[in-house]
Amino acid sequence: MIDKTQIIDQLNTKSFGHTVFSFDSIDSTNTFAKQLQSNDAPHGTLIIAEEQTAGRGRLQRNWVSPFGKNLLLSIILFPDFGMEKILLLPFAGSLAIADAIENVTGLSSTCKWPNDLLINGKKVCGMLLESSLGNSAQEKIVLGIGLNVNQEEFSEDLKSKASSLQLECGAVINRVTLLRNILEELEHRYEQLSHFPSQRLLNDWRMKALLFGKKITVLESEFSFTATAIDVNEDGSLIIETEDGLKRNIFAGDVSLAYS
Numbered sequence: 001m002i003d004k005t006q007i008i009d010q011l012n013t014k015s016f017g018h019t020v021f022s023f024d025s026i027d028s029t030n031t032f033a034k035q036l037q038s039n040d041a042p043h044g045t046l047i048i049a050e051e052q053t054a055g056r057g058r059l060q061r062n063w064v065s066p067f068g069k070n071l072l073l074s075i076i077l078f079p080d081f082g083m084e085k086i087l088l089l090p091f092a093g094s095l096a097i098a099d100a101i102e103n104v105t106g107l108s109s110t111c112k113w114p115n116d117l118l119i120n121g122k123k124v125c126g127m128l129l130e131s132s133l134g135n136s137a138q139e140k141i142v143l144g145i146g147l148n149v150n151q152e153e154f155s156e157d158l159k160s161k162a163s164s165l166q167l168e169c170g171a172v173i174n175r176v177t178l179l180r181n182i183l184e185e186l187e188h189r190y191e192q193l194s195h196f197p198s199q200r201l202l203n204d205w206r207m208k209a210l211l212f213g214k215k216i217t218v219l220e221s222e223f224s225f226t227a228t229a230i231d232v233n234e235d236g237s238l239i240i241e242t243e244d245g246l247k248r249n250i251f252a253g254d255v256s257l258a259y260s
């Protein structure tokens, strides 16, 4: 099990990762985080597990990860900003993790809207943002992160779409060093979002996104169509142009994307 004192030792943050709940096995770090009372779990609390028995992904999918290989974590946030910026937290999260990956492994990753990270075209990280009401009716946000770190094998159906940092750089990664870096970069991006206009964060995200001008397939429940990705709006929605020339905004809660 990743030891709390190992994480906190040398951690250079104001609040992120100062309170830690660490498990060998849990249903889902996000579910646990949502149930915690605010006074036990202040802003920046980290929940981490070696294994999840009911890990959840976006769009009601499962998130499966072998014991002790990857990073499965949730961070509790009590944002000091409104909903317009809360919607951009996955963008802050993607940038933070991309930076931490680069710091620790030298690998560069690209952001796939809304909140995946890809290396060499394969998914290495996904995020699940959820909210629940805190004690004082303050908005409580749980940012769940699943990062494939040292996983060596993927099932036949995932092989072409998913990878891990170890597979991409050919070396075993120290998960504690990476986690500390993630916490530091996350706090930095959270503060950027809090103190500066959203465009600053979105511009950084645009530079890491390979999507714009590309043909994409949009999957909306059972329905799918091709379009061109144009840009992201300030509310985090994606601007696309359909094949008949219509511009549309699509929202992360409704769709998933595939590159055509």
Ligand code: BTN
Binding pocket: 027, 028, 029, 030, 031, 052, 054, 055, 056, 057, 058, 059, 061, 063, 071, 072, 073, 074, 116, 125, 126, 127, 128, 144, 145, 146, 147
């Ligand atoms: C996705 O790409 O669909 C999002 C995956 C998010 C997975 C993480 S693992 C830690 C946290 N706990 C969960 O149950 N899910 C998130």
